[in-house]
Amino acid sequence: MKIKKRILSALLLSPFLILGVTVIFLSIRYSPTYVYRLITMNIADVYDYKHFENHKIRGAESANRFISQPKEEYIESLFDDLVTKTGFNGFEEWAIESQTTALIVIQRDTMIYEKYFNGFGRDSYFHSQSMAKSFISFLIGAAIEDDLIKSVDDPITNYIPELLERDPRFHKISIKNLLEMRSGLKYNTGLIPFTNIHAPWHDEAVGYYHPNVRKLLLEKVEISSEPGKDFQYSNYNTSYLGLIIERATDVSVSKYLEQKLWSKIMEYDALFSVDSEKSNFEYYAKPFDCPGD
Incomplete structure (x- = not known):
């Protein structure tokens, strides 16, 4: 019985021992x-x-700024298949759950989509x-x-x-x-x-x-x-x-x-x-x- 307890104790201690050795x-x-x-x-x-x-x-x-001509519905519609396949109810939900911070689409010299999510804005820092x-x-x-x-x-x-x-x-x-x-x-x-x-x-x-x-x-x-x-x-x-x-x-x-x-x-x-x-x-x-x- 004592031998079994020692073996069990050793097995329980092994992960902590391995972790300690790894950290050192x-x-x-x-x-x-x-x-x-x-x-x-x-x-x-x-x-x-x-x-x-x-x-x-x-x-x-x-600094120069891009011309803004938003096409939000069109751009978000391009994600319809992705949103459906991943099981979300809409683009906004998908963007939030996927931890998207910003989505910007520029066509030539024109900004056609600019939107921020999860608490981020135009002047937010991101990695x-x-x-x-x-x-x-x-x-x-x-x-x-x-x-x-x-x-x-x-x-x-x-x-x-x-x-x-x-x-x-x-x-x-x-x-x-x-x-x-x-x-x-x-x-x-x-x-x-x-x-x-x-x-x-x-x-x-x-x-x-x-x-x-x-x-x-x-x-x-x-x-x-x-x-x-x-x-x-x-x-x-x-x-x-x-x-x-x-x-x-x-x-x-x-x-x-x-x-x-x-x-x-x-x-x-x-x-x-x-x-x-x-x-x-x-x-x-x-x-x-x-x-x-």
Whole structure:
């Protein structure tokens, strides 16, 4: 009887023991801040900018506005099949339950639909997710135009030479490889065994919650395959592009974006989140927050 009780006690304690060991392992490998963010923030959402330090991007003093000719009934009718298939009673209910924040449709120079949901409005901040990647690509082009970057064919080690000390193969990775997501960088997308849940060392999480992403890029990210061949969606590609822009322009990416685009045409200010106050490295792959325009 005592043996059975001990076995039962061991079985009950095992999950807590495994959890404790995992927390200690992740804290040592990535930092306690990483573990805290992983547990408290979990999945990225539109409010994440509130959990990070942010750099402000100044909008234009005077911005052009689109002509407004609303066609609300027509646009919402395009969603009829989707609303019906998902079991909702109408477009508004679908938008709210799907956690839609804004839907804007622009046809040529005319705004034909603009509506906000779930407490959001035109001047609300929202988490732009991977739309930030498009702005980083734009800034690479701007830096080339400004003669600060020679070409997309440049090896990334022209701008981040210390990578050569860790692995000479970094010299084979070009800016173009990063833009096309064909860099060959190692990107862990593993799941917890026997589940469909991302492992806590999944690089989507590591590159998002780590308090020193710059250190990750310079010291930890590895190469797993030949650059220029296989496509692999990886946020590290965009983070390296951001680091290259920093080095080439000698200003932060948010400041360069403000100079080249935002302060010229955008009506509202925006925010660029950073990994931590100490590291002050901007999240070039995801947390870029801007209000509706």
